[in-house]
Amino acid sequence: MLEAIAVHPDYQGYGIGKALMEKVHQISESDAMGTYLFTADKKNQQIYEYLGYKTVEECPSKVLTVYHMFRNND
Structure with a gap:
């Protein structure tokens, strides 16, 4: 279980978060139905x-x- 993931504000906008999430998806796809997360930030929801x-x-x-x-x- 991964409890949190974040990218320091100085490094946001460089694709780091997307790359991290792609890795999470690779791991999840090997042994789970999907990935659940929650956020309290409307921008992150989008x-x-x-x-x-x-x-x-x-x-x-x-x-x-x-x-x-x-x-x-899928």
């Missing part, structure tokens, strides 16, 4: 949708909204 994730639940609160997302291994 990035994950671009990578093939679907939002399965939105949990709003007074402070933030958590987006629960899943990507099937």
Whole structure:
């Protein structure tokens, strides 16, 4: 189980996050139905949708909204 993944702000926009997620998908595809993640950042939700994730639940609160997302291994 991978608990967190992040790219330092100084290095964002260079494809590092995408490369990391591709590796996560390679590992996941070998022994799982798919990949689940959650984010509380709307911008990240849109990035994950671009990578093939679907939002399965939105949990709003007074402070933030958590987006629960899943990507099937096809």
